[in-house]
Amino acid sequence: MISLAWLQFKYSWKIWLFSLPVFIVCAFVINICLTNFFNFTNSSLVNADMAINTQLFFVPIIFGGIMIPIVLRNTVKEILNGLQKQNNVQIILGMTPEYLAILTGVELSIASLLGSICGSILSIPFAQIFYNFLVSTQGTQEFPVMSIKFSVQAFLMTSILIMFITIYSGYISSRRTFYKIQKNIENINIKNKDRYYLLKILLLLALNISIMIAFFSLLPEKLGVNSFGVLSVLLIFLEIMFISVLINTCGKLILFFFSKLFNILSNRFKFPLINFATYSINEHFDVFKKIYIPIAIISIFVSGFSSLLVDLPDGGDAGTRTSNMVVFLSAPLLIVLANTICMMWLLQEKETFEIQQLFVVGLRPLDIFLKKEFEILIYSFTTLILSLVCNFVLSLMFVRITQLFSTTMVWINIWLPSLLLSLVIFILMTIVAGTKVINTKWDILQFSIDTER
Numbered sequence: 001m002i003s004l005a006w007l008q009f010k011y012s013w014k015i016w017l018f019s020l021p022v023f024i025v026c027a028f029v030i031n032i033c034l035t036n037f038f039n040f041t042n043s044s045l046v047n048a049d050m051a052i053n054t055q056l057f058f059v060p061i062i063f064g065g066i067m068i069p070i071v072l073r074n075t076v077k078e079i080l081n082g083l084q085k086q087n088n089v090q091i092i093l094g095m096t097p098e099y100l101a102i103l104t105g106v107e108l109s110i111a112s113l114l115g116s117i118c119g120s121i122l123s124i125p126f127a128q129i130f131y132n133f134l135v136s137t138q139g140t141q142e143f144p145v146m147s148i149k150f151s152v153q154a155f156l157m158t159s160i161l162i163m164f165i166t167i168y169s170g171y172i173s174s175r176r177t178f179y180k181i182q183k184n185i186e187n188i189n190i191k192n193k194d195r196y197y198l199l200k201i202l203l204l205l206a207l208n209i210s211i212m213i214a215f216f217s218l219l220p221e222k223l224g225v226n227s228f229g230v231l232s233v234l235l236i237f238l239e240i241m242f243i244s245v246l247i248n249t250c251g252k253l254i255l256f257f258f259s260k261l262f263n264i265l266s267n268r269f270k271f272p273l274i275n276f277a278t279y280s281i282n283e284h285f286d287v288f289k290k291i292y293i294p295i296a297i298i299s300i301f302v303s304g305f306s307s308l309l310v311d312l313p314d315g316g317d318a319g320t321r322t323s324n325m326v327v328f329l330s331a332p333l334l335i336v337l338a339n340t341i342c343m344m345w346l347l348q349e350k351e352t353f354e355i356q357q358l359f360v361v362g363l364r365p366l367d368i369f370l371k372k373e374f375e376i377l378i379y380s381f382t383t384l385i386l387s388l389v390c391n392f393v394l395s396l397m398f399v400r401i402t403q404l405f406s407t408t409m410v411w412i413n414i415w416l417p418s419l420l421l422s423l424v425i426f427i428l429m430t431i432v433a434g435t436k437v438i439n440t441k442w443d444i445l446q447f448s449i450d451t452e453r
Contacts, residue, residue, distance in 0.1 A: 002106060009107045016111045018342055019075050022068070023115025023166070024122070025338035027158050029064050029331045031123040033057045034154035036131050045144040053142050056134065064331035068162070069169040071339035074290040076108065076173040078343065097178035105170035112166040116159040124150055133326065197249075204246040211239045212393070215400050232401055239397065240304040243390050244297045251293045251386070252285055258382045262374075273367060277374035290343045292383045295425050298336045299387040300394070302417040307398050340425070344432050355437065365437055372433040376426060384422035391418055 009016055037057040040046055128148040135143045214235060247254070259278045266274035281288070358368050395414045 004103065006110065008103065009110050015079055016107060017114075019072075019079065019108065019111050020115045020118070021338040021341045022071055022075060022335065023112045023162060024119040025334045026064055026068055026162055027116040027119025028123045028126070029060050029334060030161060031120040031154055031158040032127045032130050033061050034157055035123070035127040035151045036134075036148060038151040038153050039127075039131075039146070039148045040143075043144070043146055045146055050142060050144070053138070060331040064335060065161075065165065067332050067335040068165050069172075071294070071335060071342075072108075072166065072169040073173045074294075075339065075342050076104065076170055077177060078286075078290065079108075080104070080174060080177050097175055100178045101171045101175035104174040105167040108170035109163045109167045112162050113159060116162045120155050120158055201246070201250050204242060204249060207242045208239065208246060208393070211235050211242070212396070215397050232397075236304060236394070236397055239394065240300060243393065244300055247296060247300075247386055247390060248289075248293055251289060251296075254386055255285065255288050255379075255382050256282065258385070259378060262378050273371045274374050277371050277378060280371070281375055281378060288379055288382070291340055291429075292379050292425065294336050294339055295421050296383045296387045296390070296418075298332055299418045299421045300390050301332055302421075303387075303391045303414050304394050306417070307394070307414060340428075344429070369434060369437045372437070373430060376429045376433060380422050380426040380429070383425065384418060387418040387422070388415070391415065 034057070037054055040054060040057070041051070131143065131146075131148050135145060215232075259281045262274055263278040266272070266278065355368055358371075359365070363371070391414045395411070398414070
């Protein structure tokens with residue numbers, strides 16, 4: 001099996017290497033934390049009181065470990081789409097979905113090993129920088145000044161941890177896909193519509209509403225402000241999780257709603273390219289789900305956790321709050337950014353044929369670029385509105401807390417991340433679209449025939 005996985009990896013190595021940014025970033029974060037942990041625990045400068053601070057080294061690993069399966073699900077699905085013909089042939093020849101899923105996990109683990117090595121090497125100089133940051137923000141009483149050296153233990157544990165998560169995530173994410181391929185080949189009718197879709201949305205709405213009711217009820221007064229302060233942190237964390245799952249579940253409906261609005265405007269003011277863009281959006285929802293929804297979710301995480309660490313009392317001084325924000329948010333931000341890069345690489349491979357097709361039917365390169373730009377505008381606008389609405393819900397919870405503790409709400413922590421991330425993804429995708437159009441070969445109508453001499 002391993003030899004077959006290696007042969008298939010070598011044959012389709014370009015597609016598998018598109019997943020490298022995720023593994024490089026994961027290894028980068030995890031190796032920095034583990035290198036600091038082993039250097040910290042083995043240092044003679046660390047006493048028993050300081051040893052409790054090792055928990056700060058594991059928070060990014062925990063959050064990174066949560067994000068890896070989430071982002072790998074989309075990555076694996078897109079890779080399998082690129083290998084669809086190969087997978088179909090293997091299933092026709094009798095390979096079972098379980099066997100192919102294991103092969104996918106092994107092939108993905110090969111890419112993860114390469115990414116882990118690259119990420120671990122890149123992290124070596126940054127481990128010292130991260131530790132110096134903790135010293136400057138937490139103080140020398142918590143983290144003594146010392147030199148951070150390369151750790152073989154950290155390197156091995158990083159590679160093993162990422163490979164274990166990768167094999168498991170690759171198997172789970174691909175197994176269902178292979179079963180669907182098998183059923184399609186066997187001409188078994190499949191209902192693409194999720195029968196429990198509406199029930200999922202109603203359940204998630206009920207959970208979010210229940211948390212909001214708890215905040216605006218008399219529960220804080222009954223429990224007492226101090227007791228509710230601990231409970232409020234848990235409730236806000238749950239609200240961030242539930243609202244993220246909700247927008248991931250109903251993101252398609254929200255996108256189609258805004259797409260319909262732009263379609264109405266384009267018909268009213270006679271903008272055929274916008275109308276064309278809305279049509280393409282309805283045909284390619286996966287772009288929004290795999291690139292833009294993670295951006296919306298990470299903006300909610302950044303807004304929620306930044307307010308959680310800044311607005312709530314007893315969060316420590318400014319240095320402690322700053323270091324906590326970096327520790328909590330750095331891993332999810334970096335991993336989502338790496339996932340965005342992976343998805344852009346994988347999805348843009350499909351766009352070459354589409355762009356050339358549009359050129360054949362009469363669109364100029366400028367028209368094709370404008371059409372792509374309108375698509376990006378609708379995607380980014382939907383992402384911005386979606387994240388702002390969700391952050392507004394979170395802001396109501398923080399207003400309630402700050403009133404109870406007689407503090408002031410820092411509104412910039414709620415609104416600024418959504419605005420900045422939406423602007424960044426708009427600029428980044430615009431650059432990608434422009435580069436794709438510029439690099440397209442427009443001489444596709446000039447066919448040349450090679451003859452043997």
